[in-house]
Amino acid sequence: MTDDIRLCRTFQTAPAAVPKDDSAKYLVSGLEADGFQAPDWLVPDLEDGTAPDMKAEGLENTIDRVPEYEFPGEIWPRVEWSYEDADYREKGRNQIDQLVAELGDDIEGVVVPKVGRLEDVQRAAEVVAEAESEHGYPDNSIGLSIIVETGRAKSDLRKIAAFGAESRLTALVFGPVDYTAELGGRDLGDGRPRWDGLLEELSNEASAGDLLSIGGPFDDLFKERAGLTYYNADEYADQVEHEARLGLDGSWSLYPKQTIQANTIHMPTPAELERDVHKIERFNEAKREGTGAVTIDGQMVDEATFKNFENTVQQVRAIDDRRPAQTAERYDESLLERARELELSYQ
Amino acid sequence: MTDDIRLCRTFQTAPAAVPKDDSAKYLVSGLEADGFQAPDWLVPDLEDGTAPDMKAEGLENTIDRVPEYEFPGEIWPRVEWSYEDADYREKGRNQIDQLVAELGDDIEGVVVPKVGRLEDVQRAAEVVAEAESEHGYPDNSIGLSIIVETGRAKSDLRKIAAFGAESRLTALVFGPVDYTAELGGRDLGDGRPRWDGLLEELSNEASAGDLLSIGGPFDDLFKERAGLTYYNADEYADQVEHEARLGLDGSWSLYPKQTIQANTIHMPTPAELERDVHKIERFNEAKREGTGAVTIDGQMVDEATFKNFENTVQQVRAIDDRRPAQTAERYDESLLERARELELSYQ
Amino acid sequence: MTDDIRLCRTFQTAPAAVPKDDSAKYLVSGLEADGFQAPDWLVPDLEDGTAPDMKAEGLENTIDRVPEYEFPGEIWPRVEWSYEDADYREKGRNQIDQLVAELGDDIEGVVVPKVGRLEDVQRAAEVVAEAESEHGYPDNSIGLSIIVETGRAKSDLRKIAAFGAESRLTALVFGPVDYTAELGGRDLGDGRPRWDGLLEELSNEASAGDLLSIGGPFDDLFKERAGLTYYNADEYADQVEHEARLGLDGSWSLYPKQTIQANTIHMPTPAELERDVHKIERFNEAKREGTGAVTIDGQMVDEATFKNFENTVQQVRAIDDRRPAQTAERYDESLLERARELELSYQ
Known part of the structure; x- marks a missing residue:
């Protein structure tokens, strides 16, 4: 069951090349990150994060x-593309081809x-399929x-996701800056719209x-107040918590501190884990004793509430499986052990 | 016209069997309710409200x-089902068959x-059609x-409702607990998301x-403060009012006091009724006198505003028709008489 | 590029006939408006704004x-129609036919x-096509x-807009009063719902x-406080700003003062224009000097952020093109000149 859970609490983009002495500085810093600073997905960025004249160096x-x-997580390079510009798609095709040729085992x-629209997503999937086959990788091995940052992609989201259910499509990631520009949205001094309707639909x-x-990314990395410039931890956490509430699986990170926060928020708190492990333990006891309906700590446990407890435990197991250092740091060993051993079945 | 208005201000579920001396206690209490405690729809619950080992007794x-x-309202038992589990669908099929066989005239x-997705809803409709025909009931007599509590149902809502326009489908009911679990939504201490996008779409x-x-149901039935545990009237009313604003026809009730509140909120207030009856009376007068455009109490009455007044009166007439005790309790007899006699036609 | 921008910051309806000595009073007042009081679109209203017995006079x-x-903007008469009533569609057909016959060059x-649903929109498009051809106008010359004010139109919005991409369809306008009545939405004392989900989808x-x-229109034109009745400038501006944030191109106006406000809000402020012109100037300099990645005033300028700056300049150019008196009044001549001369190309 845990194997089915694909983990992407953090989607951290790193410019693949920057105009510094070591142009791979940020990329390397992402690859070297450990503990809570290591994102679940590291995204070497060949698109907007790398300047037009440094794309080749970035690749x-x-x-x-x-x-x-x-790197303990997954590597997912971002290439160039545009539904409205064949030149960008040609660049993307070449980048995908080279990435699969040279890094097919690493990404x-x-x-x-x-x-x-759907047709454009299918076209992108076709480009990946061609590179995959050209370089001898098995079907659907490259994701x-x-x-999602255009009116057309949002308009076709239902169809795109349905196509995704039977294809190599893995994640739908929100891109609010382009999206706002495309719709002609305005920042009248209080920031861009949050696009709540889109977020709900993305999750659904x-x-x-x-x-x-x-x-999507949160780019007000720093705040300035009373002469001091400091990391804007609060507003980023607000955004990530909003996304977690709506059932988004992860958040975009632009910066190691953001990665720490997003990794943490998209992980049950120790209190949540203790509570839900306890409820399932009590439920399992009652089941063994043959008691039918179970009321635990005043709450009737039905299949719907059980599923919520189960979600908590499975998310922790998935993290424990792939990032044991993080679960070891976050939870008591005895609690973790209980979470690992729990029988998860409502029937 | 009133005949067309299907009334479901309250959708009250009652566990069909509970582990008490009288296992039908809550079901009977629903069937016996009167006045504002009587829901428009009573839903004997064979699904999550009844424990797995009591399903047979519940039926x-x-x-x-x-x-x-x-019972003065409608009876709509809830059966078991799952789009992702054929065993549950088989249980549902048997429950539907027995309910139609034994209670076809009562439900x-x-x-x-x-x-x-749509196909699963059509499959459920087919099961009802088979039971209906098997036990000699006319086409579409069993609703x-x-x-709506899965990502797939929400994704196909437009198609499901369009199918509903030409079928036995009667109501779309929100199920937030399962829905939140399915999307992986989180309660970070301030409750589940309200899913406003879904509610708007459901209404539309x-x-x-x-x-x-x-x-959907509101399950924080009680609050505790300063040593006292008391019925959480405020928060439930907030939720029901929010639903009423968005044009939902009714609200889910888990408890007789909730039924009183939902019945009341989904009914025009005496002030609303007085205001709208008055406006239509003035409009009708003006029409008889041949005045074309009508400004009443400073407001120009056009066809769109007229429709809003008409909604108020028709809702009261529908309630008056089926629950005369409630309209008698809520409105002055003279106001009610005016509402009953009003001519409702803009042209 | 500017030619592609269709300008409709203000959609001002004016009753085509009112029961006054001069029944065309409001229509003429709209036609005579100048400066910021002149709407981008003037909509002589033959539908809900004109009483049933004055429709002929309105036409x-x-x-x-x-x-x-x-008139410096565009003229778009509103006719009668209803997806659920053939009589209204027949009235609409006759009105469209006469308007095209007599005013084909003016509207x-x-x-x-x-x-x-989509089919009804296509039916309306067909009626326009017939009038256009009947009276010798070229294909697609009449828009x-x-x-959008029915559950069905909202339900089909994606398909309607896709049809619009290849047809004479020009604008999607929200109609909240009818919409709320159709969904059975309620005003419980704090106004109608804002229908945020619908607004996001409309923009998308x-x-x-x-x-x-x-x-949609905002009809609480006046407020009364402490014995004084005065124009409700604040609440209308709040609504228009909300619409602007979400990327709506324009707002509905019922009144010359509303037109001033909507024209102004849907126009970049002088500070926005100065900021974005400055950023593009600096970006263009950097490009000429061969610097690849450009950080301007602490912000990395990538293609997505560039697009937002470009939007600002193009909107100003479009207004400058068609309403030079407004840009002259709003911006310094030197700033305007810089906006006119800027090279707009990210590559």
């Missing part, structure tokens, strides 16, 4: 550096931005995730298509 | 007790939970209502398909 | 008066209210805009179909 950095590290898939369609849903 | 209770009472239809699609739309 | 007023003025198109689908999106 080279990605191909050179990624294999040098035993889980590629992230394609600025997709349009595809997309950035991802669920209906068995895909992951990921929130 | 028996329903079949035995329902015919014993002259208006059945409520099917955890439906998935079907569904709980129900309207477009001539169906009823019903809100 | 006559429109046909007589419109050609007498050099940009017609506004059709109360449309239902069609629709009021208009963007995906290259259409305009326009908000």
Whole structure:
């Protein structure tokens, strides 16, 4: 069951090349991160994060550096693309081809931005399929995730997710900056709209298509007050918590501190885990004793509430499986042990 | 015109069997309710409200007790079902078959939970059709209502409601606990999300398909403060009012006091009725005098505003027709008489 | 590029006939408006704004008066229609036929209210096509805009907008009064719901179909406090700003003061224009100097952020093109000159 849970609490983009002495500085810093600073997904960014004249160097950095590290999560480079511009799609095709050729064993898939309607997403999937086959990888071994940031992609989200249910499509990631520009949204001094309708639909369609849903970047990294500039921890946490409430599986990170916060928020708190493990233990006891209906701590446990407890435990097991250092740091060993051993079956 | 208004201000579920001396206690209490405590729809619950090992007794209770009472509203038992589990669908099929066989004249239809995409809703409709025909009931005499509580059902809501426009489908009911679990939504201490996007769409699609739309249950029945535990009237009323604003036709009740509140909120206030009856009376006068455009109390009455006044009066007439004790209790006899006699035609 | 921007910051309806000595009073006042009081679109209203017994006079007023003025914006009469009533559609057909016959050179198109599903919108488009051809106008020379105010139109919005992408369909306009009545929404003392889900979708689908999106009317024109009745400037501005944030292209106006406010809000502020012109100037400099990645005033300028700056400048150019008096009044001549001369290309 845990194997089915695809983990992407954090989708951290890192520019693949920056105009510094070491142009791979940020990429390498992502690859070296550990503990809570290590994102579940690291996204070497060949698109908007890398300047137009450094794309080639960014691709080279990605191909050179990624294999040098035993990165504990998944690697998903973001390439160039545009539903409305064939030149960008040609660039994307070449980038995908080279990434699969050189890094096919190191990456889980590629992230394609600025997709349009269903047909454009299918076109991107076709490009990945061609690279996969050209370079001798098995069917569907290279994944595809997309950035939802155009009116057309949002309009076709239901169909795109349904297509995703039977394809290499893995995650739907929100891209609010492009999206707001495309719709002509305005920042009248209090920030961009949060696009709550889109977020709800993203969460729903991802669920209906068995895909992951990921929130958009938060770029007000720093605040200034009373002469001091400091990391804007509060507002980022507000955004990530909002996304977690709506059932998004993860959040976008631009920065190691954001990764710590998003990894943490998309992980049950010790109190949540203790509560839900306890409820399932009590439920299992009652089942063994043959008591039918079970009221635990004043709450009737039916199949719907049971599912919520189960979600908590399965998320912890999935993290424990892939990031044992994080669960070891966050939970008591004895609680963790109970979570690992629990029987999870309502019937 | 009033005949067309299907009334479901309250959708009250009652466990069909509970582990008490009288296992039908809550079911009977629902069947005996009168005045504002009597729900428009009483839903004997064979699904999550009844423990797994009491399902058979719950079905028996329903079949035995329902015919014993002259319940003033409609009876809609909820059966088991799941879009992702054939065993549950088989249980549902048997329950529907027995309910129609034994109670076909006493129930208006059945409520099917955890439906998935359109095809699954059509499958449930087919099961009802088979039972109906098997036991000699006329076409479409047994209704079907569904709980919208999966990503797939929400994703297909537009198609499901369009199918509903030409079928036995009667109501779309929201199921927030399962829905939140399915999407992986989180309660971070301030409750589940309200799912506003879904509620708007539920109201819209129900309207477009001539169906009823019903809100989800509110299960924080009691509050504790300063040593006292008391009924949580405020928060439930907030939820029901929110649903009423968005055009939902009714709200889910788990408890007689909730039924009183939901029945009341989904009924025009005496002030609303007085105001709208008055406006239509003035409008009708002006029409008789041949004045074309009518400004009443400073407001120009056009066809759109007229429709809003008409909604008020028709809702009261529908309640008056089926629950005369409630209208008699809520409105002055003279106001009620004016509402009954009003000519309702803009042209 | 500017030619592509269709301008409708203000959609001002004016009753085509009112029961006054001069029945065309409000229509003429709209036609004579200048400066910021002149709406981008003036909508002579033959539907709900004109009483049933004055429709013929309203049509006559429109046909007589419109050609007498050099109105600086576009003229879009609203006719009668209803997806659920063939009589209204017949009235609409006759009104469209006469408007095209007599005013085909003076109007940009017609506004059709109360449309239902896609098929009904296509039916309205067909009626316009017939009038156009009957009276010798070229294909697609007479536009069609629709009021989205029924559950069915909202349900089909995605398909309607996709149809719009390849047809004479020009704008999607929200009609909240009818919409609320159709869904059975309630005003419990704090106004109608804002229908945020619908507004987001309207903005998205208009963007995906290259259409305009326009908000609904605000009819609490006046407030009374402490014995004084005064124009309700604040609440209208709040609504228009909300619409602007969500990317709606314009707002509905019922009154010259509302037109001033909506024209102003849907126009970048001088500070916004100064900021975005400055950023593009700096970006262009950096490009000429061969610097790849550009950080301007602490913000990394990528293609997505560039698009937002570009939006600001293009909107100002479009207004400057068609309403030079307004840009002259709002911006310094030197700033305007910089906006006019800027090179707008990210590559």
